[in-house]
Amino acid sequence: MMSILESTDVDPETDDAAASGSPGVRSVEVGLSLLPLMLAAEAPMSLTALAQASGMAPPKVHRYMASLVRSGLVARDPASGGYDLGPMAVSIGLSALGRLDPESLGRDAIRTLAQRLDETALLAVFANRGATVVAVEAATHSVFMAVRVGSVLSATRSATGRAFLAFHDDPAVRLAAEKEIGRDDLASLIGDIRAAGIAWTRDELLEGISAVAAPVFDHDGRVIQVLTVLGSSPSFDVSPYGPAARAARAEAEAISRSLGFYR
Missing domain, CATH: 1.10.10.10 (Winged helix-like DNA-binding domain superfamily/Winged helix DNA-binding domain)
Incomplete structure (x- = not known):
């Protein structure tokens, strides 16, 4: 044959x-x-x-x-x-x-984002009932940030937490978010994030700091990590289609594809 x-x-x-x-x-x-x-x-x-x-x-x-x-x-x-x-x-x-190591792929991605955009980038996973930072890549310029490895970020006030909130299916996290901002506002927030494929915040978690965050999915369509880029609000574009958002989304989608996820 x-x-x-x-x-x-x-x-x-x-x-x-x-x-x-x-x-x-x-x-x-x-x-x-x-x-x-x-x-x-x-x-x-x-x-x-x-x-x-x-x-x-x-x-x-x-x-x-x-x-x-x-x-x-x-x-x-x-x-x-x-x-x-x-x-x-x-x-x-x-x-x-x-043979794939998602965390290694995520670390490489935030390193690429930090170098390309010259902005601080974070890698987070969902642990301890929240978005937990596991790696940080700093920009060459100084950005004051009280976020470090091990920090658990707010589900509603951080871009990272919002990215998990919009795509994760943990009912306890959803319920806590509803109590914090209300069911209608939560539904609207999740709808906006899902439509754009990215989450964003301006001066919410930290005054003067803005961020965009893109979810990474595994082959079953589950969000397993989030790539976040943040910078100083006066110069940082949080538009879902701005340069930081496009770069973060592209890196997240590349990892997702390598993990077998196809929309």
């Missing part, structure tokens, strides 16, 4: 990538590009659906599916005929997840 790499049943334009000036086998790249489509789907995909989503002709998709099924990366449902991720894809995913 021929493997994907050995198969001669490929279209000329998707064969060896040498034509594009880069090494590799183009047909493998095209075939593997079908896997994210199945990953994002909530159910097995039909050949027609895969063809429409990929922009390829159905016969072409069928040939790739045949090779991917033989490799174990794809499985075909005998009842519906739909295609889904196969046992080899599951094994690869679990193995990759087991």
